[in-house]
Amino acid sequence: MSELIRTPPGAVGALLLALIIVAVLFGPLLAPYDPQTFYTTVRLQGPSADHWLGTDQFGRDLLSRLLHGSRATIAFGLGATGLGVCAGSLIGVSAGVAGGWVDSIIMRTLDGLLAVPDLLFTLLIVTMLGGGTGHAMLAVAVAFTPGMARIARSSVLSIREREYVLAAVARGESQGYIILREVIPNAIGPIVVEATIRVSFAIMIGATLGFLGLGAQPPSTEWGLMVAEARQFMFRSPWGVAVPGLAIAVAALGFNLFGDALRDSFDPRRRR
Amino acid sequence: MERAIVPPVPDAAQAPAPVLEIRDYTLGYNTPAGRFEALKSIDLQVWRGPTLGLVGESGSGKTSLAWAIMRYLPENAVENSGTIELSGENLRAKSVPEILAIRGRRISMVFQDPSTSLNPAIRLGDQIAEVLVQHRGLTLKEARGEGEALLARTGITRPADMMLRYPHEASGGEKQRVVIATAFACNPELIIFDEPTTALDIITARQILELFGRLRDETGVTALYISHDLGLVSRIAQDVAVIHDGVIVERGSCASIFKAPRQPYTKALLAAVPRPDLRIAPPAPDASAGDLLSVEDVSVNYGNAPALLRFLSPPRADAYGARSVSLGVRPGEILGIVGESGSGKSTLAKVLVGLQTFEGRLSFGGRAFTSRRMIDRDYRRAVQIVFQHPDASLNPRQRIGTILSRPLRLYDLVPPADIAARVRALLEEVLLDADFAARYPHQLSGGEKQRVAIARAFAAEPSLVICDEITSSLDVSVQASVARLLIELQRRTGTACIFITHDLNLVRQLAHRIAVMQHGKLVDLFDIADVTSDARDAYTRSLLAAVPIPFDAETDPVTSEAGAGNMP
Numbered sequence: 001m002s003e004l005i006r007t008p009p010g011a012v013g014a015l016l017l018a019l020i021i022v023a024v025l026f027g028p029l030l031a032p033y034d035p036q037t038f039y040t041t042v043r044l045q046g047p048s049a050d051h052w053l054g055t056d057q058f059g060r061d062l063l064s065r066l067l068h069g070s071r072a073t074i075a076f077g078l079g080a081t082g083l084g085v086c087a088g089s090l091i092g093v094s095a096g097v098a099g100g101w102v103d104s105i106i107m108r109t110l111d112g113l114l115a116v117p118d119l120l121f122t123l124l125i126v127t128m129l130g131g132g133t134g135h136a137m138l139a140v141a142v143a144f145t146p147g148m149a150r151i152a153r154s155s156v157l158s159i160r161e162r163e164y165v166l167a168a169v170a171r172g173e174s175q176g177y178i179i180l181r182e183v184i185p186n187a188i189g190p191i192v193v194e195a196t197i198r199v200s201f202a203i204m205i206g207a208t209l210g211f212l213g214l215g216a217q218p219p220s221t222e223w224g225l226m227v228a229e230a231r232q233f234m235f236r237s238p239w240g241v242a243v244p245g246l247a248i249a250v251a252a253l254g255f256n257l258f259g260d261a262l263r264d265s266f267d268p269r270r271r272r
Numbered sequence: 273m274e275r276a277i278v279p280p281v282p283d284a285a286q287a288p289a290p291v292l293e294i295r296d297y298t299l300g301y302n303t304p305a306g307r308f309e310a311l312k313s314i315d316l317q318v319w320r321g322p323t324l325g326l327v328g329e330s331g332s333g334k335t336s337l338a339w340a341i342m343r344y345l346p347e348n349a350v351e352n353s354g355t356i357e358l359s360g361e362n363l364r365a366k367s368v369p370e371i372l373a374i375r376g377r378r379i380s381m382v383f384q385d386p387s388t389s390l391n392p393a394i395r396l397g398d399q400i401a402e403v404l405v406q407h408r409g410l411t412l413k414e415a416r417g418e419g420e421a422l423l424a425r426t427g428i429t430r431p432a433d434m435m436l437r438y439p440h441e442a443s444g445g446e447k448q449r450v451v452i453a454t455a456f457a458c459n460p461e462l463i464i465f466d467e468p469t470t471a472l473d474i475i476t477a478r479q480i481l482e483l484f485g486r487l488r489d490e491t492g493v494t495a496l497y498i499s500h501d502l503g504l505v506s507r508i509a510q511d512v513a514v515i516h517d518g519v520i521v522e523r524g525s526c527a528s529i530f531k532a533p534r535q536p537y538t539k540a541l542l543a544a545v546p547r548p549d550l551r552i553a554p555p556a557p558d559a560s561a562g563d564l565l566s567v568e569d570v571s572v573n574y575g576n577a578p579a580l581l582r583f584l585s586p587p588r589a590d591a592y593g594a595r596s597v598s599l600g601v602r603p604g605e606i607l608g609i610v611g612e613s614g615s616g617k618s619t620l621a622k623v624l625v626g627l628q629t630f631e632g633r634l635s636f637g638g639r640a641f642t643s644r645r646m647i648d649r650d651y652r653r654a655v656q657i658v659f660q661h662p663d664a665s666l667n668p669r670q671r672i673g674t675i676l677s678r679p680l681r682l683y684d685l686v687p688p689a690d691i692a693a694r695v696r697a698l699l700e701e702v703l704l705d706a707d708f709a710a711r712y713p714h715q716l717s718g719g720e721k722q723r724v725a726i727a728r729a730f731a732a733e734p735s736l737v738i739c740d741e742i743t744s745s746l747d748v749s750v751q752a753s754v755a756r757l758l759i760e761l762q763r764r765t766g767t768a769c770i771f772i773t774h775d776l777n778l779v780r781q782l783a784h785r786i787a788v789m790q791h792g793k794l795v796d797l798f799d800i801a802d803v804t805s806d807a808r809d810a811y812t813r814s815l816l817a818a819v820p821i822p823f824d825a826e827t828d829p830v831t832s833e834a835g836a837g838n839m840p
Contacts, residue, residue: 006304163665167725170625171682171732172652185669 013257088148397435
């Protein structure tokens with residue numbers, strides 16, 4: 001951990017993530033107002049002593065909505081990535097271990113899916129399943145699966161040829177032991193790193209879906225949805241769009257920088 | 273022409289100022305863990321005429337010194353003191369454009385691996401021509417003509433043809449000739465050779481050395497020859513400097529250092545160089561006992577397409593890793609297998625431990641195995657392998673104790689309660705402290721890791737251990753101690769051993785019989801006593817000739833065949 005925050009980007013990433021974690025864990029306690037209460041006298045205000053980040057078109061306090069909305073937004077990012085990573089790793093590791101024509105068929109299929117951009121893929125699935133947070137999360141997870149499978153597979157393929165794995169095969173170890181004890185512990189690094197970086201994409205796609213009205217639905221509080229709702233009024237008061245937009249950017253940046261630092265710390269050439 | 277590769281010593285009066293003079297030079301690297309001192313108060317002079325060999329093990333600072341002379345240091349390098357003078361001009365005081373004009377023009381460098389020192393996307397001819405255009409101001413057309421002449425001088429038979437090739441279309445030896453031609457292109461004052469033969473096969477390396485000697489004699493260039501190989505340096509250099517931990521511990525003429533080293537480090541280094549006349553193996557076992565393991569007509573074809581597609585592509589003749597190899601290993605014997613890279617020796621090792629599908633038959637313990645699938649756990653326990661790279665052969669996520677206990681558990685060799693004690697005993701057998709069991713592989717040095725790998729192989733109580741180039745990635749002194757350890761274990765346990773290597777001097781020190789492989793075929797198999805017999809295969813003889821016994825001027829057949837640049 002101390003290695004991770006030694007570089008400036010790593011330290012900034014960790015700091016941003018710490019901010020996000022505080023918001024997620026203690027947001028509702030810290031929020032000065034109820035996120036759903038309309039204060040009709042102070043609609044579309046800029047920052048002030050009463051409302052630090054201003055108010056939206058219904059006079060709801062933006063800071064409170066931001067803090068409350070962090071849970072849905074971050075949970076979406078982590079959940080969608082988690083599902084995608086699990087499914088992708090399972091497929092990728094199986095393909096890498098099986099090899100031969102099983103590998104060829106799985107990977108060519110995934111290559112086809114990879115040709116479709118993530119957002120388009122997600123929209124396609126949401127269109128088929130219908131909107132809502134759960135479906136949107138599933139859609140993002142499915143969209144992430146081919147890419148994660150690719151990374152898991154290549155990681156397994158490179159580990160599989162290492163001499164310690166060959167030594168285990170030569171010893172007559174069971175396939176299960178080799179995969180679980182020799183291959184996966186050493187292949188996990190790149191997968192974890194990629195997953196961390198992908199959380200930021202998931203948050204952005206989740207926000208995009210919310211913005212398009214395909215993800216979280218009103219009156220729930222979610223950052224992408226906040227941007228969507230405030231969009232009509234953005235020329236009268238930019239705060240309603242800027243505040244949640246910035247929050248999304250900060251969260252994405254935090255995960256991204258942290259992921260980069262994580263990758264560097266796994267890279268032995270950058271160690272010491 | 274006894275030692276023609278070494279030029280005569282110039283008169284002391286005739287050699288005024290050194291071409292390269294380094295005085296009190298200190299270099300460190302800033303790392304997160306603090307300052308690492310790579311070079312400490314180096315004093316070194318290279319005169320015109322005698323080649324200076326700089327000998328050191330990995331981490332000794334020899335390559336740092338080369339980069340410092342080339343003025344090509346990483347950002348975290350800190351030079352604390354000293355001067356580096358080329359013909360009296362201090363290179364440290366030069367500006368970047370001045371250094372750019374000097375590099376390639378007045379100092380050039382030949383690197384270890386020609387496949388990485390050439391740009392794969394540019395034709396070989398253009399890479400030579402570029403230097404000539406840049407530094408000698410020739411037009412491209414003139415430079416190409418000159419380049420052809422330079423290539424011809426390095427013994428390339430069809431230089432015009434070679435000029436048009438890309439690096440991947442040339443062999444390792446040809447590429448290194450091109451690099452050398454480029455280094456000589458501007459008649460520099462100084463050429464630094466950084467292990468120019470280490471990445472090459474034995475016979476190619478020999479030819480490159482001969483080329484080096486010939487070009488040096490023709491051009492009279494001043495050369496600094498960096499190497500870890502004392503035996504090699506003793507043959508091509510006149511003076512030697514031994515570097516250890518960033519300090520030049522001893523320097524003098526080759527003859528004085530090799531005959532009478534003064535410093536303990538130099539003595540230890542010399543003692544570690546394998547010499548075929550100093551056998552370390554126990555006496556050969558009785559040959560009448562029959563074979564422990566026999567390999568009968570084994571072939572490996574890497575070109576085989578998957579079963580479904582086989583009718584589309586018939587097996588390719590050039591894709592054989594091994595072709596109809598037959599040989600036997602006797603109980604308790606050390607069988608050496610030698611050959612150049614691609615000769616099939618590692619393929620054979622993989623077949624023997626069930627890592628490679630094969631055609632043919634293995635017989636072991638009264639059973640016959642005709643395919644990889646038939647190889648079962650009993651066989652695998654009895655035949656163990658130690659790999660080449662100590663860094664890759666231990667799982668970085670497991671503690672040494674876990675690694676060593678694995679064979680004990682897998683083959684049920686000791687009751688679970690006694691495993692920890694057995695692991696300690698194993699560590700002690702390979703001369704490591706018992707508390708190594710709690711460490712991770714990255715906390716160990718290369719030699720220590722290789723000891724653990726050997727302990728893991730012997731933990732299975734095997735009857736045959738296959739050692740696949742186990743000493744080739746280790747430093748000379750570590751190599752000697754690992755080889756001695758293996759012999760000691762072998763003597764104590766009576767385990768047979770197949771020792772695969774490309775180091776002929778080492779294998780002659782410890783093997784009872786030697787098998788020679790070339791292009792996947794077994795070309796020779798003989799008792800160690802018959803190594804110089806006339807019955808040896810021509811290829812065996814050319815291998816032996818390429819690696820003379822170190823420090824032995826009498827038997828060194830160096831340059832009688834110096835012109836033989838196109839040996840097979």
